[in-house]
Amino acid sequence: MTNPYLAQHLPDVLPGDPMHWAAAWLDEATSQSVQRNPNSMTLVTVADNGQPSARVVLCKDFVAEPGYLVFYTNYKSRKIRELDTNPQVAVTFHWDALGRQIRIEGTAVLSPAAESDAYFASRNRGSQLGAWGSDQSAPLTSREALLRQLRERAHELGLNVSDDVQSIENDGRTIIPRPGHWGGVRVWASAVELWIEGGDRIHERGRWQRTLDRKNEHVFVAGEWRGTRLQP
Numbered sequence: 080m081t082n083p084y085l086a087q088h089l090p091d092v093l094p095g096d097p098m099h100w101a102a103a104w105l106d107e108a109t110s111q112s113v114q115r116n117p118n119s120m121t122l123v124t125v126a127d128n129g130q131p132s133a134r135v136v137l138c139k140d141f142v143a144e145p146g147y148l149v150f151y152t153n154y155k156s157r158k159i160r161e162l163d164t165n166p167q168v169a170v171t172f173h174w175d176a177l178g179r180q181i182r183i184e185g186t187a188v189l190s191p192a193a194e195s196d197a198y199f200a201s202r203n204r205g206s207q208l209g210a211w212g213s214d215q216s217a218p219l220t221s222r223e224a225l226l227r228q229l230r231e232r233a234h235e236l237g238l239n240v241s242d243d244v245q246s247i248e249n250d251g252r253t254i255i256p257r258p259g260h261w262g263g264v265r266v267w268a269s270a271v272e273l274w275i276e277g278g279d280r281i282h283e284r285g286r287w288q289r290t291l292d293r294k295n296e297h298v299f300v301a302g303e304w305r306g307t308r309l310q311p
Contacts (some may be wrong), residue, residue, distance in 0.1 A: 089299030153215035190263030
């Protein structure tokens with residue numbers, strides 16, 4: 080049976096919830112390995128002076144219901160400093176091979192500590208050390224200075240690493256804890272646009288919006304989605 084979420088056209092009556100469509104598109108891009116990181120997305124934040132900045136991050140969880148996605152980062156990075164003053168963000172997924180694009184606008188909040196702990200524990204030891212060893216977005220004098228910093232912090236954690244920090248001795252005893260300055264960010268969607276490529280630029284576009292009311296530091300209560308078809 081054909082998956083209705085993967086149709087080449089949006090239905091005449093737009094679906095009530097776009098997040099399930101978006102999740103199905105991400106799942107297909109991942110299952111088909113359409114690119115090296117099919118879960119990559121462009122994240123846009125805005126500084127307090129109005130200057131936007133964009134970078135590519137990886138979506139590590141897409142929760143269609145109640146409607147948020149998760150990425151992980153250093154909490155001292157530029158993106159987090161900007162989110163501290165303006166939590167409104169925009170995200171774009173684009174899969175050229177599939178002719179599909181998702182645009183999401185919403186509000187970013189930090190993930191619960193338990194969620195960040197669980198994901199950090201699933202990472203390989205090199206990536207775990209990297210979270211401790213890099214002061215993301217801070218100035219750096221040289222690559223050797225970064226390697227020296229990584230070696231020093233590995234030693235503080237009780238780890239033995241090679242001079243080039245390419246291998247970490249794993250004796251099965253040392254558990255690397257999640258640093259407090261590293262963890263997840265949830266982007267709660269308040270607007271979603273689904274785009275399907277069409278011939279002669281007759282693309283399919285639908286945009287949905289909803290309200291978000293803050294429940295606690297990690298969760299919002301969302302209103303109903305309202306969709307509108309857009310001209311290409």
